[in-house]
Amino acid sequence: MTAESTTSAATAETIRHELLGFLAERIKTTVEPEQDLFSSGLVSSMFAMQLVVHLEEAYDIAIVGPDLKLDSFRTVESMTALVLRLKDADDPAGDA
Amino acid sequence: MPEPLADERAFLGELIGDRAGAWDLAGELPLDLLHKAGARGLLCAQVPASFGGLGATSQDNGEFTAYAGSLDSSLRSIMTSQGIVAYTVQRFGDRAQRRHYLAELTSGKLAGVGFSEPGAGSDLSSMETSIEPDGDGFVVNGEKKWLTGARYADYLLILGRNGDAAAAAMIPVDSPGLEIDLVADPMGCRAAGHANVRFTGIRLPASAVLGGGGQSLPMLFTTALSYGRMSIAWGCAGIIRACLQAAGTHTRNRTQGGVALAEHQLVRRHLAELLIAEQTSTRICEHASRSWDSGSPDMAVMAVLAKHTSAGHAAGSAATAVQLLGSAGAQDGHVVARAYRDAKLMELIEGSNEICQLILAEHALSITG
Numbered sequence: 001m002t003a004e005s006t007t008s009a010a011t012a013e014t015i016r017h018e019l020l021g022f023l024a025e026r027i028k029t030t031v032e033p034e035q036d037l038f039s040s041g042l043v044s045s046m047f048a049m050q051l052v053v054h055l056e057e058a059y060d061i062a063i064v065g066p067d068l069k070l071d072s073f074r075t076v077e078s079m080t081a082l083v084l085r086l087k088d089a090d091d092p093a094g095d096a
Numbered sequence: 097m098p099e100p101l102a103d104e105r106a107f108l109g110e111l112i113g114d115r116a117g118a119w120d121l122a123g124e125l126p127l128d129l130l131h132k133a134g135a136r137g138l139l140c141a142q143v144p145a146s147f148g149g150l151g152a153t154s155q156d157n158g159e160f161t162a163y164a165g166s167l168d169s170s171l172r173s174i175m176t177s178q179g180i181v182a183y184t185v186q187r188f189g190d191r192a193q194r195r196h197y198l199a200e201l202t203s204g205k206l207a208g209v210g211f212s213e214p215g216a217g218s219d220l221s222s223m224e225t226s227i228e229p230d231g232d233g234f235v236v237n238g239e240k241k242w243l244t245g246a247r248y249a250d251y252l253l254i255l256g257r258n259g260d261a262a263a264a265a266m267i268p269v270d271s272p273g274l275e276i277d278l279v280a281d282p283m284g285c286r287a288a289g290h291a292n293v294r295f296t297g298i299r300l301p302a303s304a305v306l307g308g309g310g311q312s313l314p315m316l317f318t319t320a321l322s323y324g325r326m327s328i329a330w331g332c333a334g335i336i337r338a339c340l341q342a343a344g345t346h347t348r349n350r351t352q353g354g355v356a357l358a359e360h361q362l363v364r365r366h367l368a369e370l371l372i373a374e375q376t377s378t379r380i381c382e383h384a385s386r387s388w389d390s391g392s393p394d395m396a397v398m399a400v401l402a403k404h405t406s407a408g409h410a411a412g413s414a415a416t417a418v419q420l421l422g423s424a425g426a427q428d429g430h431v432v433a434r435a436y437r438d439a440k441l442m443e444l445i446e447g448s449n450e451i452c453q454l455i456l457a458e459h460a461l462s463i464t465g
């Protein structure tokens with residue numbers, strides 16, 4: 001599992017790399033870091049939820065409330081930024 | 097090992113007693129019973145203790161839901177709706193919303209959820225209800241169909257469009273501009289209080305829209321539906337248990353041709369099939385709950401698998417049980433007659449058989465090279 005090894009020292013580079021790999025494996029398409037996954041129809045409704053749970057599991061974060069906005073998930077870049085921000089936050093899991 | 101939620105189970109068993117048949121015939125549940133069950137957190141048992149809930153795992157709430165489903169699918173479907181609302185608030189609500197609404201949902205307030213519209217049943221992406229900013233709040237316009245529990249609810253959680261994204265709003269039922277029309281004579285879950293609801297220019301404060309809106313519509317409805325699918329899957333396992341119980345007892349005690357019905361081989365095969373259905377459904381529900389409790393990325397797909405399997409087995413088992421009971425079960429209100437009508441509808445909602453098959457086929461393609 002690629003995600004496990006990135007947990008301790010996740011950088012933008014490793015997260016981006018891992019996410020691109022996860023997407024390639026799950027949706028069988030190579031995507032670009034800036035590609036809009038939602039408007040291009042690449043993300044099925046099932047996969048939208050898998051993506052959230054995957055990020056939470058792989059990076060030990062809780063994505064809830066206002067962090068679950070569409071804009072946070074549109075591209076690999078925006079998801080990478082979300083993960084980095086939540087990992088850095090003092091209270092990443094909120095009170096969920 | 098003490099059974100998890102044992103006290104809650106006993107409490108619920110006592111609340112329901114032998115009255116489910118009468119509620120089915122009357123087409124109504126006693127409101128005070130729903131408030132009592134709600135005030136103990138029973139209608140959404142997975143709400144964490146830090147928010148006032150029972151903090152049950154998916155597995156423990158699942159067994160509890162199956163117990164409710166074995167007694168009364170109308171009440172169980174109210175649990176499903178309340179649980180969907182609580183889970184959606186827990187995921188998409190901001191901190192203040194989680195505190196506020198989860199406290200209410202575990203202390204007696206009741207909530208239903210609206211996805212379906214006249215033009216958006218299986219295809220929820222064609223939803224048209226709008227939840228748009230208006231001054232410092234929001235305004236809601238649109239129409240929703242068949243909301244379980246709307247008759248009893250204090251709030252309706254409504255999904256709709258929000259710009260090019262989506263939003264979910266907690267709408268108090270006494271909001272000006274909200275019209276509730278009961279669905280007349282539903283075929284199953286007759287006492288669950290289904291209603292069609294219309295929203296005309298309903299004004300809401302910003303605090304009523306979860307997380308401020310701007311979510312992905314598929315992410316929003318899949319998250320909400322996934323909880324519902326787990327709940328229905330377990331509820332259907334309960335329906336099957338009730339059918340197995342009724343069929344076992346009846347075929348042992350009723351004599352025809354000089355022997356108990358259960359001595360006839362063709363009857364025995366039915367009993368074996370009921371057991372197989374009960375075990376298959378229970379195990380697949382347990383598997384899905386384990387995915388849920390461990391936060392597996394496959395949890396949404398496993399919920400579909402469990403829902404589809406259990407609903408199909410419940411519909412088949414209910415038909416078998418009616419067959420085995422003969423005229424003894426052929427009256428509305430009877431546990432197997434209710435099961436027969438209720439289970440069929442479980443093959444339609446929260447992803448019909450066909451929609452579940454499409455999702456599972458997609459998954460099959462994604463795991464094969």
Ligand SMILES: Cc1cc2nc3c(=O)[nH]c(=O)nc-3n(C[C@H](O)[C@H](O)[C@H](O)COP(=O)(O)OP(=O)(O)OC[C@H]3O[C@@H](n4cnc5c(N)ncnc54)[C@H](O)[C@@H]3O)c2cc1C
Pocket residue numbers: 177208209210211212213216217218219240241242243244245284285290441444445446447448449450451
């Ligand atoms: C008891 C009950 C409780 C309910 N509670 C709620 C509730 O609380 N909240 C809520 O929002 N809604 C609720 N509903 C509505 C329910 O979600 C819808 O009935 C369901 O989504 C199916 O939509 P539909 O009835 O419009 O059927 P349709 O979508 O019109 O489907 C009719 C048939 O066509 C098939 N079909 C549709 N599309 C396809 C396809 N692409 N490929 C193959 N076959 C297809 C379906 O499988 C089905 O067999 C409830 C319904 C019932 C019966």
